[in-house]
Amino acid sequence: MTEVGKARRRKEDARLLTGRTRWTDNLQQPGMLHVAFLRSPMAHARITGVDVSAARELPGVVAVFAGQDVAGEQGSLPCAWPVSDDIVIPEHPPMAVTEVRYTGEIVACVVATDRFKAADALEAIEVDYEPLPPVIDLETALSPDSPKVHETGNQAFSVKITSGDLDAAFRDAPVVIDRTYVQQRLIGAAMEPRAVLVSTDGDTFTMWTSTQIPHVLRVMLAMVTGVPEHQLRVIAPDVGGGFGTKLQVTAEEVLCLLLCRKLGKPVKWAESRTEGNLAVHQGRGQLQHIRLAADSDGRIRGLQVDLLADMGAYLMLVTPGVPMLGATMFNGIYKMDAYEFACKGVFTTKMPTDAYRGAGRPEATFAIERIMDELAAELRLDPIEVRRRNWIKHEEFPYTTIAGLTYDSGNYEAATDKALQLFGYDKLRAEQADRRDRGDPVQLGIGVSTFTEMCGLAPSRMLGEANYGAGGWEHASVRMLPTGKVEVVTGTSPHGQGHVTSWSQIAADALGVPFEDVTVVHGDTAISHKGMDTYGSRSLVVGGVAVLQACEKVREKARKLAAHLLECSPDDLDFADGAFKVKGTDSQTTIQELALAAFAAHNLPEGAEARLDSDATFDPVNYSFPHGTHLTAVEVDTETGHVKIRSYVAVDDVGKVVNPLIVEGQVHGGIAQGIGQALYEEAVYDAEGNLLTATLADYLLPSAADLPDFVTDRTETPATSNPLGAKGVGEAGTIASTPAVVNAIVDALRPHGVRDVPMPCTPERVWRALEGGRA
Amino acid sequence: MPRISVKVDGIAYEEDVEPRLLLVHLLRERLGKTGTPAGCDTSNCGACTVMLDGKTVKSCSVLAVQADGSDIVTIEGLAANGSLHPMQRAFHEEHALQCGFCTPGMVMAAIDLVRDTPDPSEEAIREGLEGNLCRCTGYCNIVRAVKRGAQEMGQAVKSS
Numbered sequence: 001m002t003e004v005g006k007a008r009r010r011k012e013d014a015r016l017l018t019g020r021t022r023w024t025d026n027l028q029q030p031g032m033l034h035v036a037f038l039r040s041p042m043a044h045a046r047i048t049g050v051d052v053s054a055a056r057e058l059p060g061v062v063a064v065f066a067g068q069d070v071a072g073e074q075g076s077l078p079c080a081w082p083v084s085d086d087i088v089i090p091e092h093p094p095m096a097v098t099e100v101r102y103t104g105e106i107v108a109c110v111v112a113t114d115r116f117k118a119a120d121a122l123e124a125i126e127v128d129y130e131p132l133p134p135v136i137d138l139e140t141a142l143s144p145d146s147p148k149v150h151e152t153g154n155q156a157f158s159v160k161i162t163s164g165d166l167d168a169a170f171r172d173a174p175v176v177i178d179r180t181y182v183q184q185r186l187i188g189a190a191m192e193p194r195a196v197l198v199s200t201d202g203d204t205f206t207m208w209t210s211t212q213i214p215h216v217l218r219v220m221l222a223m224v225t226g227v228p229e230h231q232l233r234v235i236a237p238d239v240g241g242g243f244g245t246k247l248q249v250t251a252e253e254v255l256c257l258l259l260c261r262k263l264g265k266p267v268k269w270a271e272s273r274t275e276g277n278l279a280v281h282q283g284r285g286q287l288q289h290i291r292l293a294a295d296s297d298g299r300i301r302g303l304q305v306d307l308l309a310d311m312g313a314y315l316m317l318v319t320p321g322v323p324m325l326g327a328t329m330f331n332g333i334y335k336m337d338a339y340e341f342a343c344k345g346v347f348t349t350k351m352p353t354d355a356y357r358g359a360g361r362p363e364a365t366f367a368i369e370r371i372m373d374e375l376a377a378e379l380r381l382d383p384i385e386v387r388r389r390n391w392i393k394h395e396e397f398p399y400t401t402i403a404g405l406t407y408d409s410g411n412y413e414a415a416t417d418k419a420l421q422l423f424g425y426d427k428l429r430a431e432q433a434d435r436r437d438r439g440d441p442v443q444l445g446i447g448v449s450t451f452t453e454m455c456g457l458a459p460s461r462m463l464g465e466a467n468y469g470a471g472g473w474e475h476a477s478v479r480m481l482p483t484g485k486v487e488v489v490t491g492t493s494p495h496g497q498g499h500v501t502s503w504s505q506i507a508a509d510a511l512g513v514p515f516e517d518v519t520v521v522h523g524d525t526a527i528s529h530k531g532m533d534t535y536g537s538r539s540l541v542v543g544g545v546a547v548l549q550a551c552e553k554v555r556e557k558a559r560k561l562a563a564h565l566l567e568c569s570p571d572d573l574d575f576a577d578g579a580f581k582v583k584g585t586d587s588q589t590t591i592q593e594l595a596l597a598a599f600a601a602h603n604l605p606e607g608a609e610a611r612l613d614s615d616a617t618f619d620p621v622n623y624s625f626p627h628g629t630h631l632t633a634v635e636v637d638t639e640t641g642h643v644k645i646r647s648y649v650a651v652d653d654v655g656k657v658v659n660p661l662i663v664e665g666q667v668h669g670g671i672a673q674g675i676g677q678a679l680y681e682e683a684v685y686d687a688e689g690n691l692l693t694a695t696l697a698d699y700l701l702p703s704a705a706d707l708p709d710f711v712t713d714r715t716e717t718p719a720t721s722n723p724l725g726a727k728g729v730g731e732a733g734t735i736a737s738t739p740a741v742v743n744a745i746v747d748a749l750r751p752h753g754v755r756d757v758p759m760p761c762t763p764e765r766v767w768r769a770l771e772g773g774r775a
Numbered sequence: 776m777p778r779i780s781v782k783v784d785g786i787a788y789e790e791d792v793e794p795r796l797l798l799v800h801l802l803r804e805r806l807g808k809t810g811t812p813a814g815c816d817t818s819n820c821g822a823c824t825v826m827l828d829g830k831t832v833k834s835c836s837v838l839a840v841q842a843d844g845s846d847i848v849t850i851e852g853l854a855a856n857g858s859l860h861p862m863q864r865a866f867h868e869e870h871a872l873q874c875g876f877c878t879p880g881m882v883m884a885a886i887d888l889v890r891d892t893p894d895p896s897e898e899a900i901r902e903g904l905e906g907n908l909c910r911c912t913g914y915c916n917i918v919r920a921v922k923r924g925a926q927e928m929g930q931a932v933k934s935s
Contacts, residue, residue: 013867016875017859017882019810019850026809115804116793191814191822191876191910240812240876241910273815496874496911661870665912669873672913696819696908704901704914733913 003505003515004724007661010501011520022237024195024210029266032197033062035256036118037269038108038125039278040100043136043349043689044149045129047098050108055124060117063263064125066108067097070258075224077314078249080469081321087157087345090150092314094251094258100129101149101313102351103691104278106251111259111267134349134689138287138308141346149313149347156311156345157320161327163402164338169302173293177374183286183363184759185310185683186676187699188356190495192240193276196256199266204231209253212242213533214493216470218525220249220317225257232257236523239495243673244355245280246495247535248317277694282683283356285310286323288367290330298379298386302338303402305330305367311345312352318359319352320345321468325360325454328403332368333412333452333627334390339402349689355535357673358731361453362738369449369739370746370756377750383448383743384416384425391450398720405454407625408720410653412450415715419629419651422711428633436751441639444646445748449630449740455728456624456721457536473619474538475530476546478507478554480612482599484592486511486518488550489615491531492543493523497730498662499539503547505658506724510551511591512578530617537626537728540658545722546618553614558594561612564605565589565597624719626727628652630671630736636748641767643679643745645708652732653715656725660714663729667712670733676702677734678741680760749773779843783808784852792839799823799834801842802849810851811879814908821907824880825849831887833880833906850879853886861931862886865924866917873911881907881917889925893932897922 015021050066067074077092095106108125112118133147140146141154148154170176197208205227211217214234222229239246252269259267271280289306309323327341358365372390376383392399394411401407425446432444457463460471475491488507492499504518511518521527532542555575562580563570566587573580581588589597594612597603601610629651635644650667657663680700684692693699718725738759745761746754753773757766776791783806790805802808802825811834814822818836825834826848853860862882865871872878881904888895888903895903900921901914909917 009867010870012875013872014859016872016878017850017863017866018854019808019879021810021812021875023809023812023876025812026803189910191820191874191908192812193814239874241874243910273817273820498873665870665873665916668913668915669911670913673910695817696815697817701908701910703905703908704917705905707901707914709897709918710913710915 003508004658006505006659008501008505008515008659010498011504012498012500023192023240024197024208024237025270027197027208027237029197029199032266032268033111033113033263034115034118035259035267035269036110036122037106037252038122040096040103040105040107042100042129042131043103043134044132045100046132047096047100047107047127048130049128051126052108055110055121058121058124060113061110061121062113063111064108064121067093067095070095071097074254074258077251077254077316078220078224079315079317079319081318082467083320083324084157084159087320088152089315094254101349103689104351109255111263115270136348136685136687136689138310138346138348141348142344149349154347156315156347158344159324160342162340163404164302166302166304166338166340169338170293173301174296175294175375175378177292177371177378179290179371179374181288181290181367181370182758183284183288183366185285185353186283186356186681187277187683187693188243188245188280188283189699189701190241190243190245193271193273194252194280195268195270196253197266197268198256198260200260200264202264204233205257205260206233206235207253207257208235208237210239210246211236212239212246212493212495212535214523214525215491215531215533217249217253221254221257224254227257233526236493242495243357244283244359244535247355248281273696274694277699278691279351281316281352281354283353284363285353286363290367290371292371292375294375298375298381298389300334300336300390303331303336305341307343309343309345310353311347312350313347314352316352316354319354322353322355322360324466326364328405329361329364329454330368331401331403332365333392333450335392336402350685357670357734361731362674362735365451365735366739369451370742373743373746374755387450406622407452408622409717410452410625410627411715411717412627415627415651415653416450416629418713418715419631419649422713423631423649425631441637443636443638443748445634445636445744447632447634447740447744447747449736449743451736452625452627453731453735454623454625455537455731456541456620457538458623459621460619470532471619472532472542473617474532474543474546475615475617476543476550477615478550478613480554480595480598482596484517484595486513488518488520488547489528490520490522490543490547491528492539493531493533495534497534497539498659502540502658502662503544506544506547507551510548511554513592537730540726541624541719541722541728542618542620544658544726545724546616548724549616549618550614553616554612557612557614558591560605560608561594561598562589565603620721622721624721624727626652626654626729626732628732628736630740632740632744634741634744634748636745636766638752638770641763641770643761643766645675645741648708649711650733650736651713651715653717654729654732655717655719655727658726664712666729667733668710670731671710671737672702672707674734674737675707675741678738678759678761682760777840779840781842782846784849794840796839797835798837798839798842801839802834808849808851811849812876814876819908820877821884822877822880824883824907826883831883850882861927862924865920865927869916869920869923871912871916871920877907877909881909885921885924888921889928893925893929895921895925
């Protein structure tokens with residue numbers, strides 16, 4: 001019986017398909033009160049007065065608080081990744097007290113008997129603001145005469161990493177390409193808006209929250225609020241998507257905990273979509289200046305990266321770490337002699353940025369994959385050929401890159417060859433030539449993106465070297481129940497990834513029990529007491545391995561008990577299909593029978609405990625490095641600027657696969673999100689710092705009608721850094737698809753003098769790029 | 776306060792409601808029908824889609840008073856006698872859901888689509904589900920599920 005590798009349908013589905021869900025906003029507690037937050041309408045202002053007296057008089061209103069009322073107890077929202085010695089981490093009060101620094105920052109709150117009364121009462125609060133100048137543009141923010149976001153200035157940190165002799169690489173280089181790319185700000189827009197519910201028995205607090213990180217959150221809340229960690233339980237019930245946006249310690253979570261403590265009553269807050277667009281941390285936000293030096297045959301000599309990274313108004317949980325996750329990735333899958341990465345974190349009067357699907361790696365991959373196409377164009381080489389001349393060859397693994405990472409395994413040739421074949425590359429190039437010859441108003445563009453990423457976050461030692469505030473291990477426990485059923489407790493915290501199904505497959509194989517006999521418990525710090533949660537494509541490659549190792553420990557305990565009961569040596573037992581069999585005899589017992597024997601404990605080996613239960617904490621020795629080649633064909637209407645994706649082929653190598661159905665689903669969703677960045681999505685702030693995309697009517701998410709069917713396939717080069725051989729898949733599609741689509745658009749329009757279209761490549765922007773090319 | 780009568784998933788309710796109360800809040804806050812989620816407030820995402828007298832509506836865009844006298848079916852009322860609706864089954868088989876938050880609305884919209892177009896093309900499915908957003912799946916498997924669900928719904932009609 002082999003479960004791993006099987007396209008098992010998900011155990012999670014039935015509940016979700018019949019509405020028996022436990023979204024945080026579905027939950028009720030007796031006597032529960034409702035919280036609404038008043039948010040700043042200004043990007044930057046001094047608060048000169050808050051009058052809550054009228055709001056307090058309204059029917060159903062239990063309490064109203066302004067920042068001043070909680071100033072002594074609210075603490076400062078944490079930043080767990082001080083990336084450099086010079087970093088400035090400003091105070092970040094959950095509720096603004098003296099100054100607001102982005103539109104949507106909380107300035108007051110109402111607690112009322114229902115959510116409608118709470119919302120109504122917000123309108124009765126009077127706040128006096130003294131406007132201060134907004135800081136919007138990254139480049140001008142660093143000029144000495146710029147208004148300041150914080151008294152310390154607008155630079156959060158500055159980092160430079162060099163490797164090899166960059167001057168030598170650029171000196172006399174036959175080709176130097178110099179480009180600037182903008183990574184626009186994105187709104188993660190998980191379909192479930194955030195919600196928080198906190199209750200107390202006067203002693204301990206229980207928080208239900210729509211989070212990816214119940215374990216990290218508990219530790220951080222204890223540190224921020226002073227509620228002792230052992231008196232705080234955090235539960236992530238059903239969580240409707242995250243994509244990094246729920247990897248955060250939020251103002252709303254801290255304030256709901258304080259309100260519950262102050263009032264002694266359960267309180268719930270449920271976010272509106274507009275609140276989410278305003279005040280969920282945003283993704284990306286980089287100005288990228290990239291220089292690449294190459295020989296005339298296309299061989300890369302050196303790469304210089306100079307980034308301005310938009311931090312927004314404050315540093316949140318891993319805000320400064322996001323660009324640093326790209327610091328060793330701009331070189332991509334390529335060999336080169338020299339590399340330099342420089343990055344300044346810049347404060348602006350906008351919502352803070354933080355992790356969003358891929359976090360740092362999509363930004364890096366975009367820059368290198370865009371500039372590789374520019375190199376190909378400069379040398380009149382096929383974009384695949386120029387990549388081929390530079391990438392690490394499969395026989396060169398393990399390979400230590402110019403940026404210092406050791407890629408353990410990969411086969412870029414195999415993935416690319418398979419992708420080219422599925423795509424019909426030559427035929428599409430012929431059609432492109434034909435359309436160009438005919439002067440067809442609809443031009444065809446072909447875009448390629450090859451990529452790798454460091455994921456499976458992460459080896460604790462390496463995280464420590466990078467100044468990250470925590471480790472990257474993961475924990476699992478396996479409980480053998482008396483009837484032989486199995487409870488797997490995991491420290492990962494799924495929100496759509498299907499861990500219940502995949503972890504069941506791993507445990508079923510490792511223990512030799514039926515898939516149906518395994519259940520997986522997660523997302524409650526009282527039940528799953530140790531965990532590092534779910535982000536960074538880490539769950540399977542770290543958490544899944546912990547499950548495997550815990551099962552192996554169960555098996556070894558069971559082997560000793562079996563030997564004792566069957567009166568043989570443990571070495572005389574073969575284990576297959578869940579049964580220990582004495583070699584050369586019919587004498588056997590199953591692991592499920594042994595669970596009952598351990599429970600009864602009537603006849604155990606000397607000194608043995610009455611349980612087979614085991615746990616394991618896995619800490620990988622290296623990151624994992626999935627890779628892939630994505631190809632897309634787009635039709636660009638040169639008269640209207642409209643872009644239509646005609647076909648999309650993705651060949652990913654995510655190592656060994658536990659559930660191919662789930663892996664394919666992750667790739668599909670990732671591709672769609674990356675296409676969203678390329679074509680549709682942007683968090684737009686005006687010059688005053690107002691968010692113009694505060695609803696889903698203004699912030700465009702791709703719909704079914706905007707996307708084609710994706711053709712996906714895989715190559716399989718096992719990871720060597722973990723016993724499952726898995727590499728992680730959550731972020732791959734997002735990383736690859738954005739540059740593939742933009743490369744395709746530029747490829748279509750290059751004969752028209754276009755060499756870049758800024759994202760999102762809306763019809764207007766494509767049309768303007770064409771106009772610029774014609775000029 | 777106006778008093779309304781509605782039937783939801785086969786059960787009759789009489790409720791006094793504020794005129795401004797939305798149908799989605801009637802379902803979720805008053806009747807405990809939390810299977811229907813609210814995702815966006817602006818009728819863009821479609822997560823709150825339910826059947827009102829046999830046609831889909833986004834329940835965030837209908838006032839509770841407008842639903843007076845109507846028969847409403849939510850995702851909670853689809854499975855009959857413990858057996859999933861063919862469209863629910865198809866979503867499971869094709870792995871057409873990940874986090875599951877858009878799923879109630881997506882399934883309701885898909886059933887309505889197939890009732891109007893019993894054998895929809897891929898294009899018809901994509902166009903027909905344009906008002907229902909999913910952030911997880913990239914829609915590929917949703918399209919596959921709706922095709923499968925349409926076939927099974929067609930067979931169910933033939934055999935009945």
